[in-house]
Amino acid sequence: MNSFADIVIHNARVMTQQPGAPEADWIAVSGRTVSALGLGSAARHIGPQTRVVDAGGATVLPGLNDAHLHLFAGGLSLSQLSLVGVSGQTDFRAAVAAYRASRPGLSFLAASGCDYRILGQTPLDRHALDAICPDIPMLVMAADYHTAWANTAALQLAGIAQGADVGEGSEIVLDAGGRASGELREFAAIDSVRACNPAAKTHSRAAQAPLELPEVTEAERAADKEVLWQALLHCATQGLTAVQNMDGSLYQLDLLAELDRDRGLPVRVRMPFQITEGMSPEALAQAARWRRSYATPMLRCDFVKIFADGVIESGTANLVADYAHLPGHSGAPLLCDDHLRALVVEADRLGFQIAVHCVGDGAVRQVLDAFEVARRQNGWREARHRIEHIELVDAGDLGRFARWGVVASTQPTHVPEAGEGYLDLIGTQRSSAAFAVADLRDAGAEIVFSTDWPIAPLSPFLTLEAALARPDWPGARDHRVGLAAALGAITRAAAWIAFDEAERGRLTPGMLADLTLLDRDLSVCPLSEIATTTARLTICDGQVTHDTISPLSRA
Numbered sequence: 001m002n003s004f005a006d007i008v009i010h011n012a013r014v015m016t017q018q019p020g021a022p023e024a025d026w027i028a029v030s031g032r033t034v035s036a037l038g039l040g041s042a043a044r045h046i047g048p049q050t051r052v053v054d055a056g057g058a059t060v061l062p063g064l065n066d067a068h069l070h071l072f073a074g075g076l077s078l079s080q081l082s083l084v085g086v087s088g089q090t091d092f093r094a095a096v097a098a099y100r101a102s103r104p105g106l107s108f109l110a111a112s113g114c115d116y117r118i119l120g121q122t123p124l125d126r127h128a129l130d131a132i133c134p135d136i137p138m139l140v141m142a143a144d145y146h147t148a149w150a151n152t153a154a155l156q157l158a159g160i161a162q163g164a165d166v167g168e169g170s171e172i173v174l175d176a177g178g179r180a181s182g183e184l185r186e187f188a189a190i191d192s193v194r195a196c197n198p199a200a201k202t203h204s205r206a207a208q209a210p211l212e213l214p215e216v217t218e219a220e221r222a223a224d225k226e227v228l229w230q231a232l233l234h235c236a237t238q239g240l241t242a243v244q245n246m247d248g249s250l251y252q253l254d255l256l257a258e259l260d261r262d263r264g265l266p267v268r269v270r271m272p273f274q275i276t277e278g279m280s281p282e283a284l285a286q287a288a289r290w291r292r293s294y295a296t297p298m299l300r301c302d303f304v305k306i307f308a309d310g311v312i313e314s315g316t317a318n319l320v321a322d323y324a325h326l327p328g329h330s331g332a333p334l335l336c337d338d339h340l341r342a343l344v345v346e347a348d349r350l351g352f353q354i355a356v357h358c359v360g361d362g363a364v365r366q367v368l369d370a371f372e373v374a375r376r377q378n379g380w381r382e383a384r385h386r387i388e389h390i391e392l393v394d395a396g397d398l399g400r401f402a403r404w405g406v407v408a409s410t411q412p413t414h415v416p417e418a419g420e421g422y423l424d425l426i427g428t429q430r431s432s433a434a435f436a437v438a439d440l441r442d443a444g445a446e447i448v449f450s451t452d453w454p455i456a457p458l459s460p461f462l463t464l465e466a467a468l469a470r471p472d473w474p475g476a477r478d479h480r481v482g483l484a485a486a487l488g489a490i491t492r493a494a495a496w497i498a499f500d501e502a503e504r505g506r507l508t509p510g511m512l513a514d515l516t517l518l519d520r521d522l523s524v525c526p527l528s529e530i531a532t533t534t535a536r537l538t539i540c541d542g543q544v545t546h547d548t549i550s551p552l553s554r555a
């Protein structure tokens, strides 16, 4: 006999992502799976215990995915002062005052999302910050997390008021008098101050030594677990049911495994094993152990992450030709060709998917070369290796994505407005090769979208809008993506890239009940309003994880 569903959503516009059956107007969930869906009446699935949700004509999608984000930093950013949209000294001062008023006794002020030109022409240095916050240490992160600014108290607390050597690629900028100006460039410089923030201390220790469990007190461990928990709940509020947390840290895996066991994760989390500087291919045996240790339906560690270069803004991205503003400088690879190749071939041989951070076209080429060698040496398999970011790609390399089955993992919200100085760095002649998502698509590359949260806001609807309304750049073709393709890149393709396509990413009977009900019908929503879309109901693994209709009572 027919058993009734646990949840039925009707009067909906279900965009299934299922070829041949793209639409339905109701969907039924029983246990962990989608039990039925269709057009017309759902009455036969509704029993006395069934929760019935009237969608009011709004869209239901397969659970949304973010294929590249940073859970811990994202979680921390939720409780930090957000400077997104703050501009000018008056606004800045008011934002700090309001934040501090809501947190009496605050001993360290951490802010994020800061525009490089928040004070207009006035340089952002320790003096400017001292004028706003003289009494407690303050650390302000640029929106891209590659630069930060500290006030005098923070520089003194970190013991770097007179500057310090923080190694190649990072810099504590000095003023004319030889003292730290307050500007901190790149991770090692930023971390020297961040590690003094009681709330971020263990995080920066874990990030520096991702293969080890840091020594922490019970209280620190509990606080860190709470940061991750809040990050996961925030993901659910955005309609996300699966994320790929690119921090390959054993500490985070350990905390997430405990949350998975004790409370149940509200979002599926997939994490990589992080290749660190100087690591030998033999060290990948440890990655294979992590893969065996972390393998539940909600938490997996089954791929490998490598950094091949840095970012354009600081001149650390590896380009094929020189930077426009730095003649003679094209950036350098983080790993030499031989070392990268050895790591890639071994990780591939062990059956891992490999994700490599490549911003510059030189890095993209170096990594495609290594993937090609791995395929030739280890033979064909559907490895779904992926290149992250791809801010620049040389036209000659476009076809190699499809040929070697390499996935383009990109972030639509990272595309700067063309006027923002980006073209001054890469040169206008390279405008057509930047964020070239339409070229990658036309060359047959599989494309997935993500945010890199907290580098960009977590909302998948901002991602959709950015992909659909990509601004025109001088000299570049139209890189806008249609709604169907953009939705595919955050649902179907993002599940596929996690090797989960048989279980999720589409809505059809028997698939996992990972789905999201929106507050509107996306198919008729004007482009200018897509970014304000919200999730009304998120269901992951059959469990309601976010509910604006009858809110969950959960801390």
Ligand SMILES: [Zn+2]
Binding pocket: 068, 069, 070, 246, 452
């Ligand atoms: Zn990232």
